[in-house]
Amino acid sequence: MPFPSPHPGFQIRPAIPADSPACLSLTFRALASLLEAACLPVQERPFPCAAAVVEQTATGRIVGLILLGPPLNQGPGLQVHSLMVSAPFRRQGLGRALLDATLTLPPMQPGWPLRTEWSDRLPARDAFAATLTAAGWTPPRAVLLRIQGPVRHTPLMIPRREAMLARAARNGVTLTPWTELTAQDRADLATACDGWDAAGILPGWADPRPALTVAPSPYALLLRTGPEAGGIGGWITCIHHTSPQRWLFPLGWVRPDLTNRGILMLTLADVTLRLHRDHGPDAIAAFETSYDTPDMWSLLERHFVPHSHLNGMTVDRLMSSRHPVP
Ligand SMILES: CC(C)(COP(=O)(O)OP(=O)(O)OC[C@H]1O[C@@H](n2cnc3c(N)ncnc32)[C@H](O)[C@@H]1OP(=O)(O)O)[C@@H](O)C(=O)NCCC(=O)NCCS
Structure with a gap:
């Protein structure tokens, strides 16, 4: 050659x-x-x-x-x-x-297409990025943010979380583990997703139905703003990794009319409390978000990343670059 x-x-x-x-x-x-x-x-x-x-x-x-x-x-x-x-x-x-x-x-x-991805924790990250740039690849872009650590730190990141959850409950908000969904919850979720699909509101990556049917988790939560058919408000999904032992939350979505009202924070508050209660203060929660979920990204940047120096916390950004093939 x-x-x-x-x-x-x-x-x-x-x-x-x-x-x-x-x-x-x-x-x-x-x-x-x-x-x-x-x-x-x-x-x-x-x-x-x-x-x-x-x-x-x-x-x-x-x-x-x-x-x-x-x-x-x-x-x-x-x-x-x-x-x-x-x-x-x-x-x-x-x-x-x-x-x-x-x-x-x-x-x-x-x-x-020719692309590459790497962690911003890679020791040679600067040399790699510089080499890609020198070779004419696109400037590195953060496409995924993952923050993980023991749930004992969560009260620093979500202050007054019990009060926040109590207030939401008084307002009729419920958070139900997917393993405990009723037939009515499932039917309402299916109807809501079909409606949002038809209206082009629910992006493909946010569809909860595959995760719900393949591996329902007690730490995936469905949020309802009320018991009526239109009360489905959002969800987070969860994957349990056994080695290393951690609970990864790869996806969170809220109904467009509920964004910027603390709904995502509410689900994180609830699920970290559940993990703490069931598995103790050292249980590891990992939250992940991609560039197409800017609300979740900025929530993690504002409330979680500033605490990344705490013992056991890690923050990892997945960087991406591609060759500008014609
Ligand atoms: C990344 C790596 C492969 C670069 O290999 P290399 O042969 O040294 O790179 P090149 O000599 O072709 O560098 C080309 C240009 O990239 C830039 N560059 C490369 N390494 C750099 C560094 N450490 N600091 C600043 N600029 C650098 C420079 O502009 C350089 O041109 P110059 O030397 O004329 O200034 C090498 O550093 C490496 O093996 N690192 C460890 C493995 C790794 O982490 N790989 C990346 C992820 S898999």
Whole structure:
């Protein structure tokens, strides 16, 4: 494969199966099976993926690797899952040359989208972002915010939460775990979702019905503003991870006429109290939001992120960049 040589002493070429062991130290351990697949001849790869290496011509030593695979958002094209150059060989243009090589690396096709995502907690985040920028990729953009920590800290983030919940209850607001929904709740939710679908109000990502049917959780909550048919006000969904042990809340949505009235905060107040009561102060709650839910994002930024220095709290922003393929 005739890739332009970035430097007289180096050659960039597609990876072959024999490269796999040497490449293991140039990527994350969790990507070992992707690496193995990407080193196969292109027609034998079980799914679209690719890998290219930088080889030092004098020694045959592999000093850099780029690994591509299916996009995590299941969209078209390929995603750069990892890019690494051995420390002594950095700042010689090799990382950038590997990025440039992806455009002509089989099975990449002209016009296929090419993207990458990384955590802003990655030690080399600044070097990676600078390398992408130098290679003409789009400026890094935060697409997902996740904040997690033990529920014992929640009273600092949601002060007076018991009073807030009591006031909401006096106003007829109910918060019901999805495992305890009545047939009437389910019927009202289905009717409400159909209506919002028809009106184009409910975005696809917010649809609660798949999570409700696949894995109902006692910490997913349905919020009602009243018992009448139109009383469905919003929800949060929950996924329980066993390793590490935590409860992830990937989705929260409120009826458009109820936004900016503290409804999301109410669901977080309620669910963190439930977790504390059932699993103790060390239970880990993880709240996640994407750029298409600006209300939830700004709520987490304003009320949770300022407490990220507390013991056990972590804040993680998923950054994204893409190659501006024509
Ligand atoms: C990110 C990484 C692959 C860059 O590789 P590299 O070969 O050093 O990058 P390049 O030499 O091609 O850099 C190209 C340009 O990017 C910018 N750049 C790269 N690293 C930089 C750094 N540490 N600080 C500032 N700018 C940097 C510069 O503009 C550079 O051009 P210049 O050297 O002429 O100024 C390398 O730092 C690395 O392997 N890091 C650890 C692994 C990692 O975290 N990978 C990213 C996520 S998978």
